[in-house]
Amino acid sequence: MHLSRRRFLHRSALASATLLTAPMILRHSALGADNPILIGSLHDQSGPIAASGVPMVHALQLAADEINAAGGLIGRPVKIVHYDTQSNIQMYSQYAQQLALKDKVAVVHGGITSASREAVRPTFDRFKVLYFYNVLYEGGVCDRNTFCTGTTPAQTVEKLVPAAMKKAGKKVYIIAADYNYGQITAKWMTKYVKDNGGEVASIDFFPLDVTNFGPTISKIQAAKPDLILSALVGGNHTAFYRQWTSAGMKGQIPIASTTFGLVNEPTTLDAAESENILGAYGYFEELDTPASKSFVEKIKKAHPDTPYISELAAATYEGAQLWAEGVRKAGSIDRAKVVDALESGLSFAGPTGTATLDHATHHTTRNAFLAEVKDRKWSVLESFPDVKPLDTASVCDLVKNPADNKQYVISF
Numbered sequence: 001m002h003l004s005r006r007r008f009l010h011r012s013a014l015a016s017a018t019l020l021t022a023p024m025i026l027r028h029s030a031l032g033a034d035n036p037i038l039i040g041s042l043h044d045q046s047g048p049i050a051a052s053g054v055p056m057v058h059a060l061q062l063a064a065d066e067i068n069a070a071g072g073l074i075g076r077p078v079k080i081v082h083y084d085t086q087s088n089i090q091m092y093s094q095y096a097q098q099l100a101l102k103d104k105v106a107v108v109h110g111g112i113t114s115a116s117r118e119a120v121r122p123t124f125d126r127f128k129v130l131y132f133y134n135v136l137y138e139g140g141v142c143d144r145n146t147f148c149t150g151t152t153p154a155q156t157v158e159k160l161v162p163a164a165m166k167k168a169g170k171k172v173y174i175i176a177a178d179y180n181y182g183q184i185t186a187k188w189m190t191k192y193v194k195d196n197g198g199e200v201a202s203i204d205f206f207p208l209d210v211t212n213f214g215p216t217i218s219k220i221q222a223a224k225p226d227l228i229l230s231a232l233v234g235g236n237h238t239a240f241y242r243q244w245t246s247a248g249m250k251g252q253i254p255i256a257s258t259t260f261g262l263v264n265e266p267t268t269l270d271a272a273e274s275e276n277i278l279g280a281y282g283y284f285e286e287l288d289t290p291a292s293k294s295f296v297e298k299i300k301k302a303h304p305d306t307p308y309i310s311e312l313a314a315a316t317y318e319g320a321q322l323w324a325e326g327v328r329k330a331g332s333i334d335r336a337k338v339v340d341a342l343e344s345g346l347s348f349a350g351p352t353g354t355a356t357l358d359h360a361t362h363h364t365t366r367n368a369f370l371a372e373v374k375d376r377k378w379s380v381l382e383s384f385p386d387v388k389p390l391d392t393a394s395v396c397d398l399v400k401n402p403a404d405n406k407q408y409v410i411s412f
Contacts, residue, residue: 036079037333040099042110047087048235051263052112055313058303060109063320073327089119096120100127106333107323114180125405130335134319136311138184140408142396147362149319151282153188154391155368157258159384160280161192163370164256169226170198176231178205185231185258191412201225213240217247230257245273264308266376274373283314283352284371284378295351318350361396363389
């Protein structure tokens with residue numbers, strides 16, 4: 001989606017109409033509307049991951065609209081150059097080069113799966129285009145050109161596992177998606193189970209196209225665990241929760257998940273299938289704070305059909321605002337100057353609370369929340385303020401090694 005000049009002017013006019021009494025707001029001509037700062041957007045708007053990508057684009061657009069309504073950046077408006085990556089890794093690679101070489105954007109926000117992030121990160125490193133990955137993930141990315149604003153296992157899984165074990169028991173069965181995220185997250189789950197005095201009965205991995213979980217449910221019944229930890233990913237894996245309930249297991253063995261409910265599973269499944277599932281993320285749409293309510297209201301007013309607004313959208317909005325803070329502090333869109341500014345400990349108070357960039361890891365210190373599904377909605381049970389990305393901090397120090405640019409698989 002390229003935002004046309006006409007559409008930009010229309011949106012800016014609407015935003016400015018509510019701010020006529022603010023004397024510091026510049027007129028569009030003064031903003032240099034013909035010379036906008038370009039923000040690249042790589043998000044899936046179609047295909048199997050579209051339900052995750054659509055709210056992220058809405059959140060990025062909200063951030064851009066607010067930046068423009070506040071006068072733009074260094075006297076210029078911002079403009080989003082968006083490509084629908086269609087849940088296709090090849091499209092990520094193609095559009096990443098286009099954003100870097102043809103569009104010459106100042107920054108790119110995008111990528112949803114770990115595979116999509118790793119498909120584009122080398123391109124942006126090579127062509128020196130600043131990159132923001134705004135998704136919870138397995139941790140370990142250490143790259144001075146990349147900022148990761150979503151949560152990592154040390155921020156959420158570390159909270160989820162002991163809470164679930166306290167509720168259910170110490171014998172745990174892990175099921176996870178069979179790719180980078182699921183495999184590494186299963187290792188973190190195993191660590192936290194053992195750290196809390198538990199045992200892992202078994203770990204099963206599933207390709208993303210698997211929909212028949214009957215044999216696995218039989219294995220789980222035979223193993224008789226106290227608790228299931230799930231890192232299943234995608235629409236196909238939602239079948240597990242339906243089949244688990246159909247097998248009469250829902251009320252017998254509780255489930256906690258690092259992925260359930262990131263899209264809109266609580267509302268698409270029957271209440272009996274999702275009730276009492278535990279989750280921990282950096283944000284829930286149901287978070288009862290003025291900043292969260294305002295964020296949700298603005299997105300749903302502009303896009304009433306928006307799917308569930310999860311950490312993915314909230315971190316995208318905050319990632320864009322953090323980048324804008326970096327540009328303001330640098331007084332420039334020069335990549336190196338903006339990186340220096342972002343490394344100065346910049347913070348932004350958004351819908352999740354305050355997110356602060358960490359110089360050494362290029363990740364965020366941010367709040368985490370534990371919640372449970374009740375009547376097809378998340379009920380937030382506990383908040384954890386200012387949680388650090390300690391997993392990535394154990395392997396990544398960009399202060400000492402600024403040339404580092406790889407993802408570590410953290411051993412423990």
